[in-house]
Amino acid sequence: MNILDKIVIDKRKEVDLRKSLIPIHQLEASILFERKTNSLVQKLKASTSGIIAEHKRRSPSKSVINQSLNVQDVAIGYEEAAVCGMSVLTDGKYFGGSLDDLLLARASCNLPLLRKEFIIDTYQIIEAKAYGADVILLIGAILTREEIKQFSELAKSLSLDVLLEIHNEEELQKSIMPSLDMLGVNNRNLKTFEVSLETSKQLSQIIPNDFVKVSESGISSVEAIRALQAYGYKGFLIGENFMKTDNPGVSATEFINTLES
Numbered sequence: 001m002n003i004l005d006k007i008v009i010d011k012r013k014e015v016d017l018r019k020s021l022i023p024i025h026q027l028e029a030s031i032l033f034e035r036k037t038n039s040l041v042q043k044l045k046a047s048t049s050g051i052i053a054e055h056k057r058r059s060p061s062k063s064v065i066n067q068s069l070n071v072q073d074v075a076i077g078y079e080e081a082a083v084c085g086m087s088v089l090t091d092g093k094y095f096g097g098s099l100d101d102l103l104l105a106r107a108s109c110n111l112p113l114l115r116k117e118f119i120i121d122t123y124q125i126i127e128a129k130a131y132g133a134d135v136i137l138l139i140g141a142i143l144t145r146e147e148i149k150q151f152s153e154l155a156k157s158l159s160l161d162v163l164l165e166i167h168n169e170e171e172l173q174k175s176i177m178p179s180l181d182m183l184g185v186n187n188r189n190l191k192t193f194e195v196s197l198e199t200s201k202q203l204s205q206i207i208p209n210d211f212v213k214v215s216e217s218g219i220s221s222v223e224a225i226r227a228l229q230a231y232g233y234k235g236f237l238i239g240e241n242f243m244k245t246d247n248p249g250v251s252a253t254e255f256i257n258t259l260e261s
């Protein structure tokens with residue numbers, strides 16, 4: 001069983017519990033649910049750097065990355081760095097995140113916020129909007145085509161952007177549909193945890209140009225971004241490289257300054 005299978009088994013239990021504690025109508029009545037969202041895809045299209053900076057305390061591949069920072073400071077730092085958007089991991093068991101992290105990030109910055117989660121139920125999309133997200137992630141490896149359609153259409157009806165993540169051609173062919181905004185190629189092999197930017201380079205040729213292309217995971221240098229830009233990538237999701245430092249905002253600022261110089 002790979003790590004995604006394990007995560008999904010736990011996630012189903014977690015979502016069932018959350019549903020029994022907070023009914024959907026309560027989420028829909030929250031102040032944030034009605035707010036106007038901020039589009040990540042528009043920011044990426046207009047940007048020369050395309051950085052989506054992640055808040056990530058730990059992960060299955062790296063265990064501890066940084067447990068000593070608070071999410072508000074990280075969000076403020078990323079906004080000062082002028083990143084295009086912030087990704088907030090909300091999974092607790094494997095990544096040490098929470099929906100409170102999303103709420104605190106929302107209260108601390110005006111960046112487009114991606115709820116980085118293993119979405120397996122429409123309930124989590126309603127939650128994403130109610131806790132301040134502008135974008136949801138859908139993972140091709142854990143969803144059927146019917147689920148991707150249902151989930152992405154619900155997200156669009158709530159004015160949320162949709163980032164669909166793939167690891168290979170099969171997931172891409174299964175998932176392509178007009179209700180997606182961005183196609184993200186994850187460079188991390190979830191069986192071995194090895195990262196290879198070749199995955200993004202190889203899959204770029206078969207991603208239709210209607211979608212903004214995002215490269216995810218294992219990006220730690222400006223040279224890597226320049227190489228990926230040549231393959232049509234407009235977005236770059238970076239977690240560990242910023243979060244392993246004492247000040248992720250400063251690290252992102254230096255990175256973007258180098259990239260744009």
Ligand SMILES: O=C(O)c1ccccc1NCC(=O)[C@H](O)[C@H](O)COP(=O)(O)O
Nearest residue numbers: 059060061216217218219237238239240
């Ligand atoms: O990061 C992991 O170990 C991981 C394991 C299993 C499923 C997902 C995982 N990561 C989620 C992500 O997509 C990354 O946090 C994101 O792309 C940033 O990656 P990085 O820059 O390498 O921290």
